[in-house]
Amino acid sequence: MADEADTTTTTVNVQPNGADTAPQIALISQYVKDLSFENPNAPAVYQWQDQPQIDVQFNIGADKVGDEVLEVSLKIEVKAIAPQGTAFAVELLYAALFGMRNVPEDQIQPFMLAEAPRLIFPFARRVLADTIRDGGFPPLLLDPIDFGALYLQQAQQMEVTSGEPAGHA
Numbered sequence: 001m002a003d004e005a006d007t008t009t010t011t012v013n014v015q016p017n018g019a020d021t022a023p024q025i026a027l028i029s030q031y032v033k034d035l036s037f038e039n040p041n042a043p044a045v046y047q048w049q050d051q052p053q054i055d056v057q058f059n060i061g062a063d064k065v066g067d068e069v070l071e072v073s074l075k076i077e078v079k080a081i082a083p084q085g086t087a088f089a090v091e092l093l094y095a096a097l098f099g100m101r102n103v104p105e106d107q108i109q110p111f112m113l114a115e116a117p118r119l120i121f122p123f124a125r126r127v128l129a130d131t132i133r134d135g136g137f138p139p140l141l142l143d144p145i146d147f148g149a150l151y152l153q154q155a156q157q158m159e160v161t162s163g164e165p166a167g168h169a
Contacts, residue, residue, distance in 0.1 A: 023103045025111065030096035030120055032127060033073060038089040039135050045087050046136060052080035052087040056142065062112035070098050070108075072116040074124050078132070078140060088135055094124035114151035121145060 039045065061073040073095040080087040098116060100108065121144070129139035 021102050023107070024099075024101045025103060026099045027119065028069070028097040028099050030094070030123060032092070033095045034091070034093035035127070035131065036089075036091040037131050037135050038086075040089075041085050041087065042136070044084075045082075048082050048084050048087070050082045050084065052082040054140065055079045055081070058145070060113055060117050060147075062116070065097070068099055068101050070100060070112060070116075072096055072098060072112050072120065074117050074120055076124060076128055076142075078128065080137070088132065088137060090128060090131055090135075092124060092128050092131070094120060094127060096120045110151060113154075114148045117145075117147040121147070 055078070057077045059075040061075065063071050063073075065071045073093055076090075076092045076094070078088075078090045080089070096116065096119070098111075100111075103111070125142050129141055133139040
């Protein structure tokens with residue numbers, strides 16, 4: 001008497017030679033590329049009673065540095081200015097290398113300008129806070145930035161700009 005077993009056949013999509021075609025992104029390394037701290041009015045600045053106005057500017061850059069390797073950089077500039085003068089000025093260029101394989105072209109730019117900065121921002125923020133604290137000031141903790149929303153806003157502005165007929169001033 002033969003046992004009849006219920007056999008289920010599954011089809012596995014195997015690529016030749018074990019080739020992996022799934023999209024992959026990996027953080028390879030992150031680092032301080034450039035850091036500048038200026039305290040031009042020390043030691044008098046530590047006696048000032050007025051709260052300085054803090055101006056924060058940031059910029060995102062992305063470069064292809066090799067086959068399947070991209071560098072994303074986050075430049076953050078902070079100036080603290082009081083009525084008596086500049087309390088401090090900091091410029092940080094924080095970068096990271098990302099390996100990318102099999103990522104569709106239309107997904108590379110959103111990753112480089114929205115997701116990658118979101119991943120490295122907390123580390124850049126810590127370097128900035130530590131630098132300002134080491135300069136003798138209370139550490140500046142920047143609020144989180146929604147890089148995804150900023151990317152979408154910029155993309156919408158580019159659509160509006162490119163939708164205008166040529167030749168208008």
